Amino acid sequence: MALRPIAPLPAGARQKLVLQREISRLLSPLAVPLMGIALRCALGYRIENLRGFRREYRRICLERDGPLIICANHLTMIDSCVIAWALGSPWWYFRHFRTLPWNLPERSIFAATHYRRMAIYALKCLPVERGGNRAEITEVLSRLAHAVSNHEVALIFPEAGRSRTGRVDLNSAASGVGRIYRCVPNCRVVCVYLRGDHQDGYSGMPVRGERFRGSVSVIEPKTNYRGLRASRDIARKIAQRLVEMEQEYFDDRK
């Protein structure tokens, strides 16, 4: 499978990324526990088999020191926070800061005010305008790919937005995740399926006191295609794995 860089990242953009990472690292001993407290205490969320989730993510991270992309189903606006909380404790992220995933939140929602912009900056977020200027989107993807190639972990929702059907939609799998995967050698994909018991469709926030269940698995998708078709094929294979995990989730609940 030919590796194809998205676009070389200019020195200035690289420095900005390093600066954001270091500021995030400095703030993480405060920001990460605060996020966990907000989810657990203020919103009353619980994750079934939290220890198992974290043990599996630790195993994956320590098994091989290489690039990782987390791909997950997407149903609520705070999925990335819940996933980060599910996968690691504040102490784990303090010791292994690279494993706190970079995110691509929607700019119009999460970067609408100065306060929000500062908050997401501190939590390793690169805001992006979905459906916006393609050059700008490519620039953000390049920054994310650069971070992943430096063994930072990235969290991407292959469907690009919250699933309107409430189920993982194979046809919505955008090519972006495939594009990043293809340009980072030896990259693995950590598929995370997480869903609240009361989550029938997509929503803004999960209900208060929600209990989340799900699973984690690792794949290294391959493709025989080239060019854009290869990126789309990779994205579909990742989404397909999430569809299978979704089926397992519903089978377990029967």
Next chain:
Amino acid sequence: MDQTEIFEQVVKILNPYVKNQDALKGISLATHILDDLKVNSARLVDVVLEFEDAFDIEIDDDDVDKVETVGNAVELIEAKIG
């Protein structure tokens, strides 16, 4: 294949993805695919893959970033056909 034929084929491929059918009436090389025709950005990949099949060409990820207007698509296809 000349530019007019490519243009007609491009419009035909775009048709099922267009949400703003009114914009199709006055479609030209300057028509913006996402802003004017309101094609879903995630579906743009499907459109470009259909270009690949229809014109028997291979398009890279980077090339997709250059496709903003119908004219960009026609130029890209012309260049790939050689």
